[in-house]
Amino acid sequence: MGMTVVEKILARASGHATVAPGDLIVANADTVVLIDPSFYPGIWREILKLDDPRKIVVVFDHRVPAPDRTVAGMHAIGRDFVARFGIDRFFDVGYDQGISHVIVAERGYALPGTVLVCSDSHTGSGGAFNCAARGVGAPDLVYAAATGQTWFELCPTIRYELHGCLRPGVVTKDLFLWLAQTFGDHSDHNIEFGGPALATLGMDARRTLSTMGTELNAEFSVFEPDDVLLNYIRERNPAPFEAQYPDADATYAERRDLDLATIEPLVALPDRIIRNAVPVSQAAGERIHQAFIGSCANGNLDDLAAAARVVAGRRVAPGVRFLVTPGSQAIYRQAVAAGYIGVLVNAGAVVTNATCGACGGGHMGVLGPNETCITASTRNYKGRMGDPSARIYMASPATVAASAIAGTITHAGEFLQQGAVT
Amino acid sequence: MISGRVWKFGDNISTDLMLPGPALALVEKEQMRWVFQANRPGWVDEVRPGDIVIGGRSYGIGSGRPAARSMRNLGIGCLIADSINRLFFRNCVGYGLIALSCPGVSAAFEEGQIAEVSVAARTVRNQTTGQTLSINPIPERLAKLMLSGGIYPLLEREGFIAPLVA
Numbered sequence: 080m081g082m083t084v085v086e087k088i089l090a091r092a093s094g095h096a097t098v099a100p101g102d103l104i105v106a107n108a109d110t111v112v113l114i115d116p117s118f119y120p121g122i123w124r125e126i127l128k129l130d131d132p133r134k135i136v137v138v139f140d141h142r143v144p145a146p147d148r149t150v151a152g153m154h155a156i157g158r159d160f161v162a163r164f165g166i167d168r169f170f171d172v173g174y175d176q177g178i179s180h181v182i183v184a185e186r187g188y189a190l191p192g193t194v195l196v197c198s199d200s201h202t203g204s205g206g207a208f209n210c211a212a213r214g215v216g217a218p219d220l221v222y223a224a225a226t227g228q229t230w231f232e233l234c235p236t237i238r239y240e241l242h243g244c245l246r247p248g249v250v251t252k253d254l255f256l257w258l259a260q261t262f263g264d265h266s267d268h269n270i271e272f273g274g275p276a277l278a279t280l281g282m283d284a285r286r287t288l289s290t291m292g293t294e295l296n297a298e299f300s301v302f303e304p305d306d307v308l309l310n311y312i313r314e315r316n317p318a319p320f321e322a323q324y325p326d327a328d329a330t331y332a333e334r335r336d337l338d339l340a341t342i343e344p345l346v347a348l349p350d351r352i353i354r355n356a357v358p359v360s361q362a363a364g365e366r367i368h369q370a371f372i373g374s375c376a377n378g379n380l381d382d383l384a385a386a387a388r389v390v391a392g393r394r395v396a397p398g399v400r401f402l403v404t405p406g407s408q409a410i411y412r413q414a415v416a417a418g419y420i421g422v423l424v425n426a427g428a429v430v431t432n433a434t435c436g437a438c439g440g441g442h443m444g445v446l447g448p449n450e451t452c453i454t455a456s457t458r459n460y461k462g463r464m465g466d467p468s469a470r471i472y473m474a475s476p477a478t479v480a481a482s483a484i485a486g487t488i489t490h491a492g493e494f495l496q497q498g499a500v501t
Numbered sequence: 502m503i504s505g506r507v508w509k510f511g512d513n514i515s516t517d518l519m520l521p522g523p524a525l526a527l528v529e530k531e532q533m534r535w536v537f538q539a540n541r542p543g544w545v546d547e548v549r550p551g552d553i554v555i556g557g558r559s560y561g562i563g564s565g566r567p568a569a570r571s572m573r574n575l576g577i578g579c580l581i582a583d584s585i586n587r588l589f590f591r592n593c594v595g596y597g598l599i600a601l602s603c604p605g606v607s608a609a610f611e612e613g614q615i616a617e618v619s620v621a622a623r624t625v626r627n628q629t630t631g632q633t634l635s636i637n638p639i640p641e642r643l644a645k646l647m648l649s650g651g652i653y654p655l656l657e658r659e660g661f662i663a664p665l666v667a
Contacts, residue, residue, distance in 0.1 A: 232643075
């Protein structure tokens, strides 16, 4: 019987000829990523033995640079850990700083066909690279770092066959919102993306989808390999790998054909994402206090470019705080070189250093009582970005940028059609 | 057999609701004071050890933060939901919170009723209505970890991590 992408990766990682939904397997973890919250004094358990320091990646991303003394102490614990075990792949505040899932992408650490774990829920981001990547929480992360192993209970897979091409101004964030609206949650299922339209989606676009798979409540969200993906990895990481293609007779819980040309810009209403999205026009006019573009899902170069196109030659509306947080310092530098940062800053955006920042309500743009925010990040949950009474809408970077200019939730088409010069 | 008073919560209960971001910096025993502060202020003062939390679909969706540990520290007898987010479930196993998937459980209980749960027989019974539902199976190895305090005691015994200094 044939296997899906995830089944093939996990069969290999667990030393089985085949695996199937329902199986509980123990798999070798090829890459284990620790982030700064792993070292919170209230969470960290001191590891005495590591399976292999070369499998470890340590990234400080959630709260950088340290905004308070507690965090400064947590960073110190992390640096001690790195020094004690001689971990080479360490990303501290500075030139190499960034969000762990973005760093994993840029460095090609999520090798196709391998298993990658991190405590963070958006680790599924690495699925864009044909990697069985998953957030596992602190206890399983420590277990994987110490023993080199982790466990998975195999889920059935839903296959999305992508056709056509997204229309101008529509991005995979809109596609994600459409999936959440149309099909609801994907609990206890993997998602596999493939089909002829893959070639039209760059790696940034794919990574938005794989990252947001977490918000569909999916187990893994993986992409079938193609030349775009394989070349991206080979340019970044010389390590050998074996990409996994689905078998022709793989068994899927369901196959769904999607025509990308039918997708339109959507916005999720506050407090939840699943079955809570409407066309932007239906939320238009809602006054906002803050607009945010950033996170592991939408802090990519494509996202900053989309925002710059919308705001070029314009000014952020009075009373609106427009915050832009690149996913990594490397993206920041590329955006400077491309002129996007200049355009954003001249429009009145505040561009921060790379960090998870406002997405998690940790720092760099925390919401106050009864404020309204529109965000291109990962979550609109109650209390997520600050005060629990704040209302968080979620949309694409272009929609967020247009809303920052208008001061109310606004369709970006209105700005792009007016022919602004970038 | 676990028997306890039921508290009901709806669909998509996120880990942000159980452990808000600002509480992450606190020490373990202070974190549990923040559970459901945003959606049900004061609940942590009403809930008693042994009570049972019943949720809807996708319970525990969201961040991988140790929200399960706060629920365990509040003394929740067990958590039952129509479906449980798999990362949250991993943390339930890892931190030793008994968490059970049981499609239909949310509709079968009113708040304040008594639930009787048998992990071994995989059943949950509403003491008031008599309705009995079956719990989805949990692989034996995971159930054993979940019922015996989670992963850290195991790693400690095997010398992989240092004991906690209280």
